Amino acid sequence: MSVASNPYPGLTTLREGEQFANAFFTTEKKIEIAKALDDFGVDYIELTSPVASEQSRRDCEAICKLGLKAKILTHIRCHMDDARVAVETGVDGVDVVIGTSQFLRKFSHGKDMNYIAQSAIEVIEFVKSKGIEIRFSSEDSFRSDIVDLLNIYRTVDKIGVNRVGIADTVGCANPRQVYELVKTLKSVVSCDIECHFHNDTGCAIANAYTALEAGAKLIDVSVLGIGERNGITPLGALMARMITADRDYVLSKYKLHKLRDLENLVADAVQVNIPFNNPITGFCAFTHKAGIHAKAILANPSTYEILNPSDFGLTRYIHFANRLTGWNAIKSRVDQLNLNLTDDQCKEVTAKIKLLGDVRQLNIDDVDSIIKDYHAEQQTTPALKPVANGAEDVEDEPEAKKQKTN
C-alpha cells in the first residue's frame, strides 16, 4: 500500500464540527479543544467563518493569539466581504469555498462559472497579498461538471493557491470515483490537493484513504466525525486506516494515546456518546469473543488484530464469559486465577460454563466461581491424567463436545 508521502488530516472540529446539530461551543471550550488538537499533533485547525456571528469572529481572533504550533485557518464564502474580515482575524490561512454543482448554482448562489472564476481570482489575489495561505475548494464536487471543475482548478492553481479542495458535500461519492477525480486533478494542478468527505452513505473513511492513495495530501476530519447531518471523516478512524499503511509515520507524528481523551472531550462538549462501534475507541474494538478468535489471539494477537491497541494506550480483552467461549480462553482465565488445571480439565469446565451460558448472560464472577468450584472438586478427587493433544488444535466457534475430526 502506498499513499502520498506525509499526508495529514486537517482538523475542522471547530468549523464543520460546529455545524453538528448538537454543537454549541463556548469560547473556553473552543480554546480547550484547539489546544488538545494542537497537542495531538495536527497541522491545521479550521474555524467557523468570522462573519457567521460576532462571537465567531472574536473566537477566531482569540484562538489565533494562542500561539499554537498548528496553523489556524478560517473557512469563508468566496467573496471579498468575507475575505476582508477573515484576513483581519490573524489567521494563518483562509479556506474559500463555492458551490459548483448545478444544484448549488441553481438553488444556492445562482451564479455561473464565469462569475465563480472572477470572484475566486479576486479573493485569492487579495488573500495572497496579505502573505497568508489560501485554499480554493469547490462544493458538491462529485455532482459538478468535470470540465467546469478542471477549468476553475487550473485557473486558481496558476494564480498560486496553496491547495485546491474537492468536497463530497452530500456524501454521494464512492472510492473508485474519488480515485479517478483526485488522479485527474493531480495531473492538472501543481498545488496540494485537499479532500472533504461527508458520511451519509458510510464511505467517508474509505474515500479519504483512497484519496490519499491517489495523491491527495490533506484530508478534512473532525473529532468523532461531527459535522452537518451525520458528519464527515472521523479523525480516529482515519488514524486507524493510515496506521495500517505507514505505522512509523503515524506513530512519530501523532500522540495516539491521547485520542481517547480528545474524543471524550468533544463527545462531552456536544453531548453524545462514543458510538459503540467506533474504530479504536469503541468499547469493544479490541474485545475478542468467539472461541476460535480467542484461541488465536492468545497465541498471536496479529491473527485477529490489524491494529495494536497499545499504540493507542489501550488494551485488548478476551471475552470468555459467554456460550461461544472456548477452552483456550478459559485456560487463560484459569492461569490468571493462579489455578492449576490440565487441558482436559479446562475442556470439562468449559463445557459447564457453556451450559450456563446457554441459559443466561454470564458475567466474569459466574465463570470464576464455576472454575473455582470445579478446581476445588478436583482437589478432593484423583486428578485426571492429561491426554495427548493433537486433534484439538482446530478451535472455531468452540465445541460443546469433544472433537473427533482428524
Next chain:
Amino acid sequence: MSVASNPYPGLTTLREGEQFANAFFTTEKKIEIAKALDDFGVDYIELTSPVASEQSRRDCEAICKLGLKAKILTHIRCHMDDARVAVETGVDGVDVVIGTSQFLRKFSHGKDMNYIAQSAIEVIEFVKSKGIEIRFSSEDSFRSDIVDLLNIYRTVDKIGVNRVGIADTVGCANPRQVYELVKTLKSVVSCDIECHFHNDTGCAIANAYTALEAGAKLIDVSVLGIGERNGITPLGALMARMITADRDYVLSKYKLHKLRDLENLVADAVQVNIPFNNPITGFCAFTHKAGIHAKAILANPSTYEILNPSDFGLTRYIHFANRLTGWNAIKSRVDQLNLNLTDDQCKEVTAKIKLLGDVRQLNIDDVDSIIKDYHAEQQTTPALKPVANGAEDVEDEPEAKKQKTN
C-alpha cells in the same frame, strides 16, 4: 455507477452478531429478530454454528421450522463433525469457513493448503449430497497468498459450491484491494461471490460497495454492524449506499421504512444506543444547520441530500435555533408560525437570534419568542418597505451583517 445485477445483503446478525461483546440472544429474541429480518425482505439469515452450544443447535432447529421466506444458513468450521450436525438441523444451506492466511494456518488450526483442500472437498460433497446450499469461504483472505486462494476457490467451484466467500476477518482491506481481488476471483470461478468485511479501520461499507461494483453478489451484513470487535458492514449503511446506485431495485426489494424498528430491536437486545452518526437513522442524519445548507434545502432538498428521508419513513429537519442559522431558515419558521414578515424583517430578527445564539445554546422556544416579540413590535410600528433582493442570494454560513458583494 453500476453494480452486479440484483446484489443483496446476507444477514448474519444471529451469527456474527452473536459474537458482539454484548450479545446474548434468548431463543425468543432470536425468533423475533429472524422474523423481523424476513419481513424486511432479506434473502438469507445466517445462524451460529449448531456445535457452538446445545442451545445454539436447538435455536437453529427452531428457526428452520418457522417457515420464513428467507433461506436459513448456518456457519461451521470446515470439518465433517460440524457438517454432520449442521445438515440435521433443517437449514437450507451451510456456510463453511477455514483460515487460509499464514497467521491463521500457523496460530489457529495449524494445517497446510493440501489439508484445507481435502477437508473442503469432503465437507462440500457431503453437504451437497443432502441437497442443500453450500458456501465455501476462506478466512483472513486479504492476508492469504493469492495463488493459494485462487487454487482452493477453483477447486471448490469445480465441485459445484453455490458461493465462494472472501472475508476481511481483521478489517485490513481497502477498497482498491477489494476491487482487484473480487475482479480476479470472478475470472476464476463461475459461482456467486460473497464478501464479509470487518470494520476495524472504518472501510467495511465502502469495501462492500466496491465488491458489488467488482461483481460480488452477496454481502454479509448485520443490523447495526454488530460482530466481533467493532463489527462488520451494517445493513442500514449498505442500504444507504445501494440506494444511491439503484433506487428502484432497493425500494422494490426491501421494506426500508422498517429499518429503524429493526435497528431499535437489535440495539435493545444487545443494550447499545444507536450511534449518533449512524447512516440514515442517526438522530441528525437529516438535520440541516448552517444557513447556506438550510437555504438550499428549503429551495430543493437534493442540494444537500443524496438520500430521501421519506424512503425510510423519516423526515428532514431544519435546525434554525443556533448562531449559524440564516434568514431563509428563520423565514421558513416565521411562515410555520403563520406570521407575516418581509424578507428584510426576517433578516433583522435573524440578527437578533444570532446575537442570543452567540451567548448560549438556543432551543426552539427561544427562537419562537424572539420572532413573536419582534412580530408584535412590528404591528405597533409602521411596516418596513420590502426592498429588492439581489445581492442576497448568496447565503453561506450566514451573515451577521448585510452583504455588500456583487
